[in-house]
Amino acid sequence: MDKDLEQALINQSANGDAIAFRRLVEDTQNFALSIAYKFLNNMTDAEDIVQEAYVRVWKNLHRYDPDFRFKTWLGKIITNLCLDTKKSSYRKMNIRAVDAATSRRVSDANETGKHLEHEELKEIIHQLAASLSEKQRTVFILRDLQQLEPEEVCRIVSMSEGNLKSNLYYARLKMKSLLEQYYSEKKRF
Amino acid sequence: MNCSHYHNLIYLKAELSEQDLLSLQQHLATCTSCAQLDAEVHLFQETINRIASQEIKPRNAAALTSSIMEAVHAQKSGTTIQRQVKVWIQENLLRYSLAALSLIQIVFFSLEFQNRRDPVAEQYSSSSNSVVILDSDMIHINPAERKQHTSGFADCKSPLIERRAYLECLKSKYSSTLL
Numbered sequence A: 001m002d003k004d005l006e007q008a009l010i011n012q013s014a015n016g017d018a019i020a021f022r023r024l025v026e027d028t029q030n031f032a033l034s035i036a037y038k039f040l041n042n043m044t045d046a047e048d049i050v051q052e053a054y055v056r057v058w059k060n061l062h063r064y065d066p067d068f069r070f071k072t073w074l075g076k077i078i079t080n081l082c083l084d085t086k087k088s089s090y091r092k093m094n095i096r097a098v099d100a101a102t103s104r105r106v107s108d109a110n111e112t113g114k115h116l117e118h119e120e121l122k123e124i125i126h127q128l129a130a131s132l133s134e135k136q137r138t139v140f141i142l143r144d145l146q147q148l149e150p151e152e153v154c155r156i157v158s159m160s161e162g163n164l165k166s167n168l169y170y171a172r173l174k175m176k177s178l179l180e181q182y183y184s185e186k187k188r189f
Numbered sequence B: 001m002n003c004s005h006y007h008n009l010i011y012l013k014a015e016l017s018e019q020d021l022l023s024l025q026q027h028l029a030t031c032t033s034c035a036q037l038d039a040e041v042h043l044f045q046e047t048i049n050r051i052a053s054q055e056i057k058p059r060n061a062a063a064l065t066s067s068i069m070e071a072v073h074a075q076k077s078g079t080t081i082q083r084q085v086k087v088w089i090q091e092n093l094l095r096y097s098l099a100a101l102s103l104i105q106i107v108f109f110s111l112e113f114q115n116r117r118d119p120v121a122e123q124y125s126s127s128s129n130s131v132v133i134l135d136s137d138m139i140h141i142n143p144a145e146r147k148q149h150t151s152g153f154a155d156c157k158s159p160l161i162e163r164r165a166y167l168e169c170l171k172s173k174y175s176s177t178l179l
């Protein structure tokens, strides 16, 4: 969406124009859902978070900083909500991730076809990402899985460029090692 | 620069400045172990990119938009009510606080007036009805009796007794002592 049109819609929405806000939602909801899904690895939870995020956006439109792109601001709200809701359940997921990955190896041994392979890989990466530290997981999801620009990630997580690179380095190092471990063990089955 | 420095750069290839990228490429051309790691990381990064490129879509986009707008509308009517209450309070705060102040003053002055012009007190303030106990009256009573009478008077001192009843009580006690 054009920056001027986006700003006009934000201004109209801030004045209570629900039709303008609906256009903003339609234009950005897939982006919001995509981030939420990558954090939560569950479509129902992701849709709930997206709904909550837009309510927050609506309530805080008068505080919107035009220096941010709308999507960056939305991404920040989504990320914070996902981290808040998952803070406690991530620890549980962390343990489950290893179990699930192990059981998958057996059950999926006979599965063929590119789609299933792709779905499995996606699932495994999301599960393995759960074992990263919160900062590493956040930058890995936003930069590598959502493919946002480094500057955008820095703004969303309020992190310096150096800090971002350091967290990205450790996240990729660990993810690569976990993925290699997963595939080498899968070959044995 | 040693290899560990380049290991770091290999993992951050997509975020490197042109200068760092050039320096890395020069090292990779001469170092087989770093070149090997670079190939592995490249493969890993390609796998991740493949997953990332897959678009995540809502199960039903229109339904998601509707549910978002419903939640926003619920919020909107909530905030409208809150806003209306706020405006009403702001507009009427001065009016109602003045009214409350006036009421407090009326109550205060009427209590004050009642204290000053108590008709019951006035009725008993004339000398014939007076219940003032003079020392001279008390002198005629012996100390044991005085104690009894005093405790008798003390019976009248309950704050729960109405003012008129209290005065009647005092009067009757006094009359009994004089008899």
Ligand SMILES: [Zn+2]
Binding pocket: B002, B003, B006, B027, B031, B032, B033, B034, B035
């Ligand atoms: Zn080297």
